[in-house]
Structure formats: C-alpha cells, structure tokens
Amino acid sequence: MCYCRSPCRMPKVRDAIRLVEREGWSLVRVRGSHRQYRHSEKTGTIGR
Numbered sequence: 001m002c003y004c005r006s007p008c009r010m011p012k013v014r015d016a017i018r019l020v021e022r023e024g025w026s027l028v029r030v031r032g033s034h035r036q037y038r039h040s041e042k043t044g045t046i047g048r
Helices: 013-022
Strands: 025-031 034-039 045-047
Touching: 013 025, 013 034
Parallel strands: none
Antiparallel strands: 025 034, 034 045
16 A cells, blocks of 8 residues: 555556666566566576
C-alpha cells in the first residue's frame, strides 16, 4: 500500500534496467523478453 499523496506509478522497464546496470550487473542471457544479469562480486543471477 502506498501512503504518498500523489498517485503511485510503476517504474518503466528501461529505468529498472539502467539502475541494475549502474549497480554493476551485466547482461548474461536473454530468452524472449526475460533478461538475466550477473554481478562480478556477488553470487547468482537476477532477472525475469
């Protein structure tokens, strides 16, 4: 639930991708519209 006064909006996919890449994650594979990222210093992958 959101408690802000302005209507909440979902972030754009391109903004989320920019944020992930800025944090050091790199794209390792794409299958359809699903992207998976891996970090050089952390274990595992993220994405959907």
